[in-house]
Amino acid sequence: MRFEEILDEVGGFNKFQFLVLFILWLPRVLLPLHFLLHNFISGVPPHHCALPYIVDSYAGGAEKDNPAVSRILALGIPLNTDGSYSSCKMYPLPMNFDLDGDLSQLYGNRSNVSVPCQHGWVYDRSQFTSTTASEFDLVCANKNLNQALATFFFLGVTIGAVIFGQLADKFGRRPIIQVSFVASTIFGTLSAFSTSYVMFAITRTLCGVSLTGMIFTTTALCIEWTDVKHRTFTGTIISLGWSVGNMLLALLAYLIRDWRHLILVVTSPCILGIIAWWWIPESARWLLANGKVVEAQKYLIKCAKMNGKYCYPEKLDTATLKKVNIPEDTNKTHSYLDLVKTPNLRKIVICSGIFWFAVAFTYYGISFNITGFGLNIYLTQFVYGVIEIPAKVGTYLVLDRIGRRNGQAWSLIITGSLIGVNSVIPTNFSAVRTGIAIVGKGFSEVSFTIAYLYTSELYPTVLRQCGLGYSSFIARLGSSLAPMVMLLQDMWQFAPSVVFASNAVLSGCVVFLLPETTNVDLPEHVRDVEDGRHTLVSTSPTEVELNAMNEEPVVSEEETS
Numbered sequence: 001m002r003f004e005e006i007l008d009e010v011g012g013f014n015k016f017q018f019l020v021l022f023i024l025w026l027p028r029v030l031l032p033l034h035f036l037l038h039n040f041i042s043g044v045p046p047h048h049c050a051l052p053y054i055v056d057s058y059a060g061g062a063e064k065d066n067p068a069v070s071r072i073l074a075l076g077i078p079l080n081t082d083g084s085y086s087s088c089k090m091y092p093l094p095m096n097f098d099l100d101g102d103l104s105q106l107y108g109n110r111s112n113v114s115v116p117c118q119h120g121w122v123y124d125r126s127q128f129t130s131t132t133a134s135e136f137d138l139v140c141a142n143k144n145l146n147q148a149l150a151t152f153f154f155l156g157v158t159i160g161a162v163i164f165g166q167l168a169d170k171f172g173r174r175p176i177i178q179v180s181f182v183a184s185t186i187f188g189t190l191s192a193f194s195t196s197y198v199m200f201a202i203t204r205t206l207c208g209v210s211l212t213g214m215i216f217t218t219t220a221l222c223i224e225w226t227d228v229k230h231r232t233f234t235g236t237i238i239s240l241g242w243s244v245g246n247m248l249l250a251l252l253a254y255l256i257r258d259w260r261h262l263i264l265v266v267t268s269p270c271i272l273g274i275i276a277w278w279w280i281p282e283s284a285r286w287l288l289a290n291g292k293v294v295e296a297q298k299y300l301i302k303c304a305k306m307n308g309k310y311c312y313p314e315k316l317d318t319a320t321l322k323k324v325n326i327p328e329d330t331n332k333t334h335s336y337l338d339l340v341k342t343p344n345l346r347k348i349v350i351c352s353g354i355f356w357f358a359v360a361f362t363y364y365g366i367s368f369n370i371t372g373f374g375l376n377i378y379l380t381q382f383v384y385g386v387i388e389i390p391a392k393v394g395t396y397l398v399l400d401r402i403g404r405r406n407g408q409a410w411s412l413i414i415t416g417s418l419i420g421v422n423s424v425i426p427t428n429f430s431a432v433r434t435g436i437a438i439v440g441k442g443f444s445e446v447s448f449t450i451a452y453l454y455t456s457e458l459y460p461t462v463l464r465q466c467g468l469g470y471s472s473f474i475a476r477l478g479s480s481l482a483p484m485v486m487l488l489q490d491m492w493q494f495a496p497s498v499v500f501a502s503n504a505v506l507s508g509c510v511v512f513l514l515p516e517t518t519n520v521d522l523p524e525h526v527r528d529v530e531d532g533r534h535t536l537v538s539t540s541p542t543e544v545e546l547n548a549m550n551e552e553p554v555v556s557e558e559e560t561s
Contacts, residue, residue: 003285004228004521006321010300011307012227013234016281019306020225021237023276026269027177027214028241032385033249033266034188034211035157036367038150038483039381040249041259044133044143046124049090049117051076078114087121088140089114116140129257136197145197150368150483152201156208157215158476164213165469166336169462173221174282180213181273188267192260212476214273216452216468223456224285224464225303228521235453236396243392243445246385254378289461289524293321336466344530348458351514352467353474355408358507359451361478362415363444365500366437368483380434384441391442395449403518404454409511411447415440416504423497451475457517461524 004012011017051073078086091114123134133139138146168176187207194200219238226234249266256262284303287296300316340346367384399407418440425433451471459467488495523529 002521003288003524006300006316007225007227010304010309010316013230014307016303016306017222017225017230017234019279020281021222021234023280024218024222024238025241026273026276027181027218028238029245029248030184030266030269030273031211031214032242032245033252033269034153034184034207035479036246036249036381037263037266038153039368039377040128040131040253041262042132042138042146042149043128043377044139044146045126045128045131046084047087047121047134047139048073048077048085049088050119050122051090086114088117090117091115092118127257128259131259132197132200135259136200138197144487147483147487149201149204151480152205153208154364154476154480156205156210157212158208158473158480160209160212161215161469161472161476162336163209163469164217165465165467165472168213168217168220168465168469169286172282172286173217173224173465174277174280176213176217177221177280178274178277180210180217181270181277183210184214185267185270185274186210188263188270192263192267212472216465216472219452220456220464220468221280221283223453224283224461224522225281228519231453231457232396232399235456236392236399236449239449239452240389240392243385243388246388247382248385250378250382250385253381285461285522285524286464288321297321336470338463338526339466339470342526342530345459345463345526348514348529349467349470351510352455352458352471354510355412355507356451356455356471356475357478358412358416358504359444359447359478360475361482362412362419362500362504363448364479364482365485365496366419366441366444368486369437383438387438387442388445391445392449395446399450399453400518403516404450404457405511405514405516408447408450408454409508411443411450412504412508412511415443415447416501416508418443419497419504420501423494423501454517457520457522458514459523460526460529461522463526 073085076091078089078091080086117140121134121137121139125134128134132149133143133146136145138149164176164180167179184207187203187210191200191203191207194203219235222234222238223231252265253262256265281299281302282295284296284299287293287299297316300321304310304316338345339349395407402410418436422433422436422440425436427433452468455468455471456464485496485499488499
């Protein structure tokens with residue numbers, strides 16, 4: 001007896017599953033508020049070198065209101081080719097100059113050789129009241145440190161993927177979610193009160209570690225409580241939470257222009273998560289796979305009653321449940337090493353790692369470039385979130401028809417192709433470039449949506465969190481590198497686009513080496529993956545008749561190979 005049979009009896013997709021989806025939507029909305037927060041808390045406002053006697057020219061509007069100040073800036077700061085003030089250079093001016101005196105004396109005293117800023121910077125506060133760049137002076141020679149903040153955060157996510165992936169398979173999905181909520185609340189709050197760059201970098205890294213417990217644990221928990229026919233729907237709905245969070249971030253960032261206040265606001269939903277956790281059930285599939293029959297029985301009975309299956313709880317005795325996928329060894333503790341001990345699983349590990357790197361690398365490469373298309377950054381962020389909704393709805397409508405493998409492969413290939421096309425379009429065609437970028441963002445989100453569902457179906461239950469943890473680890477390496485790759489445009493304008501595009505296309509081709517999982521029961525143990533014991537769910541009369549004639553399950557070619 002397979003777990004899917006039990007799940008169908010207690011209600012594979014009913015009130016209980018909708019409750020789980022509703023509760024686990026909160027962490028999915030919360031995640032993009034932190035993952036894409038760098039665009040706003042570390043935004044670099046327009047700035048120029050501070051001159052000792054007009055330090056507050058930007059803040060006080062003196063450039064516009066005081067002609068003398070404007071003349072001094074013109075004498076003290078070089079101009080760019082477009083007529084704007086240089087951000088990082090200045091002409092040395094006499095320190096004892098009287099602002100109300102004769103400006104003509106500056107012509108004779110000024111050096112014509114520009115030097116780096118000597119007295120700090122003055123920042124335009126019309127868009128951002130305060131950011132990490134303006135507070136810690138992470139501009140000019142220190143601009144790499146500002147970009148590094150995003151990398152530090154995703155390195156934390158990378159570390160967390162390894163830690164929480166192992167812990168979730170060992171202790172269960174439910175407790176790890178609560179640990180993630182509590183730790184995220186603590187470190188998110190601490191980062192908002194950082195008094196130095198080092199403190200902020202450390203707390204943001206730890207915040208990234210903490211948030212990881214919500215990423216794949218919520219997806220796995222939803223998938224493991226859903227029957228085969230509704231897994232695509234569940235994966236799509238849970239991923240829509242990310243899109244809502246994406247749009248919500250644009251609104252919050254528009255209303256809250258101070259980086260400390262913004263961090264506190266986006267961290268506050270964690271408190272709701274801590275409260276809502278008490279209604280989150282543990283995965284009965286994981287409990288049975290680990291020999292915890294009594295606990296699994298409790299949750300299955302609760303599921304049956306909530307779904308109106310009042311007669312079935314009497315049949316859920318422990319003797320019956322023990323026959324459901326008898327564990328290989330209930331006393332065995334699985335680890336990441338089990339992912340590479342057998343050939344089929346090892347192949348899945350290698351290929352899924354390659355496409356996960358590309359999925360995250362291209363997604364964040366596009367997401368972090370919200371200033372390169374000539375639109376308001378808040379509007380760009382909002383549009384990026386909006387385009388994800390039709391992309392995910394379209395994914396739901398066609399994914400069962402085209403299959404997980406084709407969907408994953410072609411979404412990556414198309415994303416990479418669009419990035420490449422956009423790189424050769426002249427910058428003066430801003431509307432065209434923005435349109436292509438938005439479509440590319442939609443396809444990158446399609447690849448991310450499929451990746452979570454596809455990966456959950458590739459790995460067996462006893463190693464599903466380890467598999468997702470490993471995949472998330474590889475993905476976060478891609479996320480960490482994406483902000484740094486953007487710096488390559490200082491060397492060659494097309495370098496970032498070439499890197500992102502080629503990586504996506506080549507990785508999409510690798511996906512064709514993986515098996516198809518559409519309408520296939522989830523593997524419970526390693527032997528299910530190695531022996532190809534995946535039951536294909538019949539979806540047409542022809543398959544049903546063929547199944548009856550042969551008296552054996554219909555299995556795809558990929559599963560028998």
